[in-house]
Amino acid sequence: MIRTVDFDTQAILEAVHADGVVLCERVLDADRVAAIRADLDRVLETTPTGRNDFEGYGTKRIYNLFAKTRAFDELAIDPVLLGVLDDLLGHYQLSAPTGIQIGPGEPAQGLHTDDSIYPLPQPHGEVVVNTMWAFDDFTRANGATRFVEGSHRWGPDRWPTEDDPVVDAEMPAGSVAFYSGSIWHGGGANATDRPRLGVILEYAAAWLRPQENHVVGVTPEVVATLPERLQELLGYNIFPPFVGYVDGRHPKRFLPAP
Ligand SMILES: O=C(O)CCC(=O)C(=O)O
Numbered sequence: 707m708i709r710t711v712d713f714d715t716q717a718i719l720e721a722v723h724a725d726g727v728v729l730c731e732r733v734l735d736a737d738r739v740a741a742i743r744a745d746l747d748r749v750l751e752t753t754p755t756g757r758n759d760f761e762g763y764g765t766k767r768i769y770n771l772f773a774k775t776r777a778f779d780e781l782a783i784d785p786v787l788l789g790v791l792d793d794l795l796g797h798y799q800l801s802a803p804t805g806i807q808i809g810p811g812e813p814a815q816g817l818h819t820d821d822s823i824y825p826l827p828q829p830h831g832e833v834v835v836n837t838m839w840a841f842d843d844f845t846r847a848n849g850a851t852r853f854v855e856g857s858h859r860w861g862p863d864r865w866p867t868e869d870d871p872v873v874d875a876e877m878p879a880g881s882v883a884f885y886s887g888s889i890w891h892g893g894g895a896n897a898t899d900r901p902r903l904g905v906i907l908e909y910a911a912a913w914l915r916p917q918e919n920h921v922v923g924v925t926p927e928v929v930a931t932l933p934e935r936l937q938e939l940l941g942y943n944i945f946p947p948f949v950g951y952v953d954g955r956h957p958k959r960f961l962p963a964p
Contacts, residue, residue, distance in 0.1 A: 834887025
């Protein structure tokens with residue numbers, strides 16, 4: 707069973723270091739869950755299902771999230787969350803913020819690690835940290851994310867086998883799972899007749915290219931209206947001393963006046 711802790715930076719860090727994954731239950735109250743859900747439902751109406759096994763043929767993915775909804779502007783810069791990222795990643799930006807609605811009948815996604823997309827020699831320090839926010843109750847039956855606890859410490863020569871226990875991140879709507887980019891995990895099978903909705907806010911070290919190119923995806927006019935910290939997380943940042951400059955200057959200087 708995955709450990710559950712208070713929504714507290716130190717408690718989360720301790721558990722992620724030890725197990726690679728931790729749950730914080732009911733961080734969002736029912737009204738906030740309902741409001742965010744309603745806006746995601748609007749977006750999902752025009753969101754296609756996946757194109758391959760990894761995305762899931764019966765699963766809808768809301769890419770380019772910050773161009774489509776304002777529902778995550780506050781959550782993405784929540785102080786508890788940023789405290790965790792400050793410790794684990796130092797300088798970072800949003801990598802793959804994505805709504806994931808696993809449809810009824812979808813088989814389990816293959817287990818994978820989120821940081822394996824970067825061709826870095828292993829072992830390496832933490833370069834990716836992910837959060838999965840639940841907007842339905844996550845259950846074993848409806849496709850709760852599955853994790854191999856402790857596998858964030860395995861290194862390059864070990865893959866999950868049938869002998870490795872896989873645990874389901876069962877959590878009520880409004881909860882969040884924090885997990886290391888090196889932990890083996892995947893979406894579960896949805897054996898119910900209702901979809902399961904979650905949103906990953908995934909962050910990567912600022913010296914890496916983020917999975918999604920937010921600078922192209924979210925217009926400068928929209929970015930200009932957002933909190934400054936969120937602008938930085940969407941690519942308008944500098945990794946010291948000067949990675950990310952534009953014409954020798956900080957990229958924020960190129961945003962229009964809000
Ligand atoms: O939907 C989930 O529970 C996890 C999905 C996932 O890990 C991914 O698509 O990378």
